[in-house]
Amino acid sequence: MEDYNKVIESLGVRYIKAKNLVLRQAFTVRNAYDVGNNVILLHQGRIVFGEEEMAVEEGELLFLPGGRATRVGYGQSAASRVISNDDLITNKDRFFTSNDKLDYIGDAEESHSFVSFEAKVFDSVNFFASLDVPAFVIKGNSKLANLVIKIIEESLQNLPGRERLIGIYTENMVVEVVRYILRNNLFVEQLATNSTYFKDPRLIDLFNFIKENLSGDLSNKVLATVANVSEDYVGQYFKMLTNINPQDYIEYQRMERAVSLLRTTKKSIRDIGKEVGYKDTAYFCRRFKMMFGIPAGKMRRRETATNI
Numbered sequence: 001m002e003d004y005n006k007v008i009e010s011l012g013v014r015y016i017k018a019k020n021l022v023l024r025q026a027f028t029v030r031n032a033y034d035v036g037n038n039v040i041l042l043h044q045g046r047i048v049f050g051e052e053e054m055a056v057e058e059g060e061l062l063f064l065p066g067g068r069a070t071r072v073g074y075g076q077s078a079a080s081r082v083i084s085n086d087d088l089i090t091n092k093d094r095f096f097t098s099n100d101k102l103d104y105i106g107d108a109e110e111s112h113s114f115v116s117f118e119a120k121v122f123d124s125v126n127f128f129a130s131l132d133v134p135a136f137v138i139k140g141n142s143k144l145a146n147l148v149i150k151i152i153e154e155s156l157q158n159l160p161g162r163e164r165l166i167g168i169y170t171e172n173m174v175v176e177v178v179r180y181i182l183r184n185n186l187f188v189e190q191l192a193t194n195s196t197y198f199k200d201p202r203l204i205d206l207f208n209f210i211k212e213n214l215s216g217d218l219s220n221k222v223l224a225t226v227a228n229v230s231e232d233y234v235g236q237y238f239k240m241l242t243n244i245n246p247q248d249y250i251e252y253q254r255m256e257r258a259v260s261l262l263r264t265t266k267k268s269i270r271d272i273g274k275e276v277g278y279k280d281t282a283y284f285c286r287r288f289k290m291m292f293g294i295p296a297g298k299m300r301r302r303e304t305a306t307n308i
Contacts, residue, residue, distance in 0.1 A: 012123040015170040016116040018155045021096040023110035026075025028082045035259045036116040038064040041148040045110035048073040061138040067129040085293045113152045119174050124207035147173045202227045215277050218250050255291050262300040269296045
């Protein structure tokens, strides 16, 4: 249990956004994908997920981990229309209406609320992505459901202390998700493996070095110098402790930083590509589309949209 406490204490949690959505027409997105983790509370209606179309019941929550594509269907006849994540982002107002009325939360026949957030170990490693956690249902957790509603309510009001309360509620929500995983023995082996982050300071040095040098040379030769191991061994060493090879991890960090810059700055896609280590803009755009399923420019339009 001590290791799990260390994991929770090390998590840097950042709220991204929250919405209450009302379904306009049933559909299935075959590859729903987001950088952030999402907790979805189903108020009324029907949601299914995964290739087996597992059902989420009203009042239950669906956890969608960041960085992992998942098939998700909304509505009673979801299978009748199947779209891509790109289609959803481009035409989201055809499928959902965003509710901004406090008294209307949960009253619509087909509605759900969601909270999107980051959770990073040592502000470097995407926690749930590192566990390779698939989407799963959270049942019988009224506390977590209430936290989602509290975050939605705060996001809809411009009151003093709004950001502070949203941050507190989001951190509380993440702790409840981890507790649910532990209480129900979900992904325990992966959680135990994650505790290796605390047992080798060289790995933490690598995480920090990568984070601070995304625009520079992050070859295995450079990483080997940071970790004080041989160039031939550094890849094996990194994968042994994290279950991912270092260059794949570096690309994910670069793309995650690119998404953050698209969300928070007006920098050109060319400049963003250079800032995260891609001198060739065309190659950066290809890799971005391959990882997220949508072009970088469309990701920016998605994040600046106000309706959903």
